[in-house]
Amino acid sequence: xxxxxxxxxxxxxxxxxxxxxxxxxxxxxxxxxxxxxxxxxxxxxxxxxxxxxxxxxxxxxxxxxxxxxxxxxxxxxxxxxxxxxxxxxxxxxxxxxxxxxxxxxxxxxxxxxxxxxxxxxxxxxxxxxxxxxxxxxxxxxxxxxxxxxxxxxxxxxxxxxxxxxxxxxxxxxxxxxxxxxxxxxxxxxxxxxxxxxxxxxxxxxxxxxxxxxxxxxxxxxxxxxxxxxxxxxxxxxxxxxxxxxxxxxxxxxxxxxxxxxxxxxxxxxxxxxxxxxxxxxxxxxxxxxxxxxxxxxxxxxxxxxxxxxxxxxxxxxxxxxxxxxxxxxxxxxxxxxxxxxxxxxxxxxxxxxxxxxxxxxxxxxxxxxxxxxxxxxxxxxxxxxxxxxx
Numbered sequence: 001x002x003x004x005x006x007x008x009x010x011x012x013x014x015x016x017x018x019x020x021x022x023x024x025x026x027x028x029x030x031x032x033x034x035x036x037x038x039x040x041x042x043x044x045x046x047x048x049x050x051x052x053x054x055x056x057x058x059x060x061x062x063x064x065x066x067x068x069x070x071x072x073x074x075x076x077x078x079x080x081x082x083x084x085x086x087x088x089x090x091x092x093x094x095x096x097x098x099x100x101x102x103x104x105x106x107x108x109x110x111x112x113x114x115x116x117x118x119x120x121x122x123x124x125x126x127x128x129x130x131x132x133x134x135x136x137x138x139x140x141x142x143x144x145x146x147x148x149x150x151x152x153x154x155x156x157x158x159x160x161x162x163x164x165x166x167x168x169x170x171x172x173x174x175x176x177x178x179x180x181x182x183x184x185x186x187x188x189x190x191x192x193x194x195x196x197x198x199x200x201x202x203x204x205x206x207x208x209x210x211x212x213x214x215x216x217x218x219x220x221x222x223x224x225x226x227x228x229x230x231x232x233x234x235x236x237x238x239x240x241x242x243x244x245x246x247x248x249x250x251x252x253x254x255x256x257x258x259x260x261x262x263x264x265x266x267x268x269x270x271x272x273x274x275x276x277x278x279x280x281x282x283x284x285x286x287x288x289x290x291x292x293x294x295x296x297x298x299x300x301x302x303x304x305x306x307x308x309x310x311x312x313x314x315x316x317x318x319x320x321x322x323x324x325x326x327x328x329x330x331x332x333x334x335x336x337x338x339x340x341x342x343x344x345x346x347x348x349x350x351x352x353x354x355x356x357x358x359x360x361x362x363x364x365x366x367x368x369x370x371x372x373x374x375x376x377x378x379x380x381x382x383x384x385x386x387x388x389x390x
Contacts, residue, residue, distance in 0.1 A: 009132045017355045030343035033369045036321045042240035050277035059272025067095025074279040091253040097270035098245035099234040105263035111136040115166035122356030150177035167199040173206040176368045178317020180214040190222040205234040208289040211297040214318035235278040244274040303371040306382025321372040347384045
């Protein structure tokens with residue numbers, strides 16, 4: 001057969017860098033600080049809640065399409081308790097197979113071919129693929145290094161909006177840079193959305209993983225934004241059960257119904273018994289997330305200090321699981337080549353940030369490391385990376 005099998009919308013997407021680098025870690029025995037998953041499970045009582053649901057036969061067959069009522073109610077309670085956002089569990093909450101499906105279903109539901117999507121670059125790799133599958137056109141607005149972090153240029157954001165723009169796709173706290181948008185930035189985005197009658201999709205999976213003085217502010221809490229915002233959340237990052245794939249959407253009834261129309265033809269349903277367990281997780285006291293945040297902040301500091309000592313230029317993240325580094329102080333400039341050689345040079349795997357950019361040259365000197373690992377693992381990684389020091 002001579003005809004290309006993969007359709008043109010997906011032709012630019014091959015095997016993800018995460019699969020390549022994880023395979024490299026396995027082959028070389030390197031410490032994998034590439035992919036963002038913890039190396040310990042979450043709370044024992046939540047794991048036992050999943051076992052209990054299995055044994056009691058809850059969720060072993062197809063759960064309801066929108067998600068089990070217990071979880072939808074718990075999600076609504078969480079949004080109300082944490083942010084003062086009131087959502088009806090029956091018409092304004094939708095459970096998905098992780099945040100990745102929520103993003104896919106939302107974009108498939110809301111985009112027409114040719115619609116433009118403004119997204120903050122670098123961005124999680126599924127954004128580009130999902131926009132392509134929906135027939136949309138991505139318009140990147142690049143976060144650039146400034147004062148030790150990555151910053152949004154609001155003028156560039158304004159200039160990216162055209163008459164073809166359908167929605168803005170936000171991720172805050174932001175993967176991979178660790179940037180947390182502040183109230184002034186979010187207010188400016190809200191004003192743009194209302195001025196141009198745009199929808200906004202916000203990926204907030206790292207909502208509880210913010211450090212130092214950073215505060216996560218859901219865009220939907222700002223005046224005029226609840227009715228035009230699709231908020232996406234997930235249990236995986238907060239509760240360290242990434243394999244359970246439990247995510248959700250909260251939005252107005254019209255937007256939720258639209259996303260559900262697409263979602264029902266993707267997975268239909270998923271994660272039945274785990275939905276009951278995550279309903280219990282969402283009702284854990286706030287002390288759980290406070291402890292998690294403090295633990296991750298200490299691990300962030302450990303890795304940041306080690307990377308700095310090894311000679312990297314380090315951008316200290318205000319949130320997420322990740323530290324972005326600049327390899328140019330090490331005499332390097334190609335993140336792909338650097339990451340492919342790093343397991344042999346130092347016994348550590350990282351991810352080249354260029355995969356998160358439309359303009360690969362823009363991201364070429366940046367490399368991402370994950371710190372959601374055991375302290376002993378991070379200490380060993382830091383010791384190995386010390387071999388790179390000039």
